[in-house]
Amino acid sequence: MSKGLLIVFSGPSGTGKGTVLSAYFAKHPEAQFSVSATTRKPRPGEQDGREYYFVSREKFMQMKQNNELLESAEYCGNCYGTPRAPIEKALKDGKDVFLDIEVQGGAQIRRLLPESVGVFILPPSIQVLGERLRGRETEAEEVVENRLTAARREIPKAAEYDYAVVNDTVEKAAENLAAIVTAEKHKTSRNQALIERVLNHD
Ligand code: 5GP
Numbered sequence: 790m791s792k793g794l795l796i797v798f799s800g801p802s803g804t805g806k807g808t809v810l811s812a813y814f815a816k817h818p819e820a821q822f823s824v825s826a827t828t829r830k831p832r833p834g835e836q837d838g839r840e841y842y843f844v845s846r847e848k849f850m851q852m853k854q855n856n857e858l859l860e861s862a863e864y865c866g867n868c869y870g871t872p873r874a875p876i877e878k879a880l881k882d883g884k885d886v887f888l889d890i891e892v893q894g895g896a897q898i899r900r901l902l903p904e905s906v907g908v909f910i911l912p913p914s915i916q917v918l919g920e921r922l923r924g925r926e927t928e929a930e931e932v933v934e935n936r937l938t939a940a941r942r943e944i945p946k947a948a949e950y951d952y953a954v955v956n957d958t959v960e961k962a963a964e965n966l967a968a969i970v971t972a973e974k975h976k977t978s979r980n981q982a983l984i985e986r987v988l989n990h991d
Contacts, residue, residue, distance in 0.1 A: 792881070793885045794906055794973055795876070795902055796888065796970065797888050797890060797899070797906065799889075799891060799908075801912065801936070801944065803921045804910050804921075804956055806889050807889060809962045812960060817970075822887050824840070824872070825842070825871055827841045827868065828846045829869075830843070849861075852870065856873070858873060859901070860897035860898055861897075862894045892946040895907060904979075906970075907949065907950035908951065908953075908966065910956050911944065911956065913957050915940065918940055922936055952969050
């Protein structure tokens with residue numbers, strides 16, 4: 790069985806990473822979403838174990854110390870981290886795993902696992918991003934301003950990723966993500982065994 794792909798999906802908060810991933814998963818139910826641990830409080834509608842594992846700062850630090858996190862970062866005053874064990878299992882089982890993480894975590898994964906695929910999702914413009922964040926209505930204006938400042942800092946990091954996708958419409962962005970996954974699976978560097986098999990069987 791071939792190993793699955795590890796796809797690091799980053800982009801400013803409010804760009805619609807989660808929505809694009811949901812649209813992708815609806816068509817590719819075999820893919821796996823990596824559920825992160827966070828010290829952030831749940832937003833209305835979020836469920837423990839589905840969007841995130843919502844943990845105390847103490848529990849988070851314990852997970853970090855026990856080496857249970859593949860990467861971790863602090864973002865807008867909260868801690869976020871990727872649990873290691875489910876990822877290792879999914880990749881071994883040949884499943885593609887998607888990480889919705891910010892850019893510091895993305896850089897850690899890239900150093901640790903250079904075979905991972907980095908996809909950066911962009912809003913059509915900063916103005917549209919501001920409108921989307923305000924439209925959420927779960928965030929105070931101060932939080933929105935914080936996140937727009939973070940976005941301006943994050944967007945230049947897109948250059949460190951392999952691919953850039955604009956979230957103009959969710960369907961188109963999810964289609965482009967699927968095209969990237971397909972192309973990555975056909976890279977010669979991931980298909981050495983296949984090439985040798987063809988060569989050695991006439
Ligand atoms: P939010 O609080 O809006 O759900 O997420 C804030 C930011 O944290 C987003 O950019 C999201 O991608 C990122 N994030 C979520 N989980 C993780 C994680 O496990 N590690 C890192 N480094 N960032 C994460």
